[in-house]
Amino acid sequence: TKAAYRLLDNGAVTAGKILDPHRACTVQRIEREEVVLCIEDTTELDYTEKSDIDGVGPLNYEDRQGLYLHPMLAVTPDRLCHGVLNWRTVVREPGGLGQEKDDQRPIEEKESFRWLEGYRVACGLSGEQPDTVLVYTADREADIYEIYAERHWRNASGEASAEVLVRSNHDRLLAGGGKLWARVGQAAVLGEIAFDMPGTKNREGRSILQTIQATSVVLKGPYRQGERLPDVELTAIRAREKNPPKGEQPLEWILLTSRPAQTFEQALEILQWYLCRWQVEIYFKILKSGCKVEELQLERLTRLEPALAFYRMVALRVLYLTMLGRECPELSCEVLFGEQEWKAVYIVCKKQKPPEKPPTLDTMIKMVSSFGGFLNRKSDGFPGPKTIWIGMQRCRDFALAIESHSETIAESCG
Secondary structure (H helix, E strand, C coil): HHHHHHHHHHHCCCHHHHHHHHHHHHHHHHHHCCCCEEEEEEEEECCCCCCCCCCCCECCCCCCCEEEEEEEEEEECCCEEEEEEEEEEEEHHHHCCCCHCCCCCHHHHHHCCCHHHHHHHHHHHHCCCCCCCCCCCECHCCCHHHHHHHHHHHHHHHCCCCCEEECCCCEECCCCCCHHHHHHCEEEEEEEEEECCECCCECCCCCCEEEEEEEEECCCCCCECECCCCCCCEEEEEEEECCCCCCCCEEEEEEEEEEEEEHHHHHHHHHHHHCCCHHHHHHHHHHHHHHHHCCCCCCCCCHHHHHHHHHHHHHHHHHHHHHHHCCCCEEEEEHHHHHHHHHHHHHHHHCCCCCCCCHHHHHHHHHHHCCCCCCHHHHHCCCCHHHHHHHHHHHHHHHHHHHHHHHHHHHHHH
């Protein structure tokens, strides 16, 4: 514990220096992908009960104290997360709540600038990865016109730009008259999509059937600091639930994207990309419920930030294991587990000597998850992130115990 505190107290140990090598490896991993979704979102970390932490700020109320994490994950359309491409820690100044509504301030002085900044990062990566289509993907908070204008300007000047896929939050004016939501609601129905929506603490999961509509629109540029931003052509896609349960509002999304959607197949692909955004929600859940980062007691933000950097990589490994195990179950477990880890897990789980050939990733993940409560019944499906993160904590202890036991025997024989 003292060594950990010395590490986090060292001024040379920063979140950026911890995560930079990870980001470099993430960029290398996405080089071989045809499409990568740059999924960005924000989550709050509440340290109200840890009143002695110096350097945090107000959350949605002045009496709630904490900070915001704002990462960008690199996720494939198959929902495999390759790592973090960008990150920001946002700490609000006391008394700063409500300033975001001031449209007279330049975007660089607003909290919403982090979304534009994230899009610019994706554009920079697009220039480095010309053979990979990078799609900046975000929820309603990122529906700021400056992102659409940024792409327009970059294309006009010949600069590299990432594609855009953002859920609409504002019923924007259209060039030539009319408004966005009414226009896309008048478009022809291209087809239907069915999927299972996972539940949250505020909402039960359910099976969803949505109709899909799509049309091309030209958004009318708003005024900023006395100047009008350019009109921008985008594709609007509407997905609206048919026959929602009694008493429930229909699940509806209106998506804005730079990708064409003239056919049902094109619109469906874009919608499936947007559904991958749930991976960042799972990532946040692992950070909070699995790594329990809101329980850290590190007294100062300068200690807290590098600790959070370590936990971000731990959470990413759990998320990566979850999805890779589902997509590539026959891979050797050695792609993600060291020899001591998989052998220790095998001994404890099977109560027998481990085989010469490492088990498959599917077998290994199910053994690890059994230590976290996974029962491996026919109806259970693949382990979820919660049983995996609990099991991983235990399997490291098993590996350490067997390693220590082996060293003791070797010393005795010597």
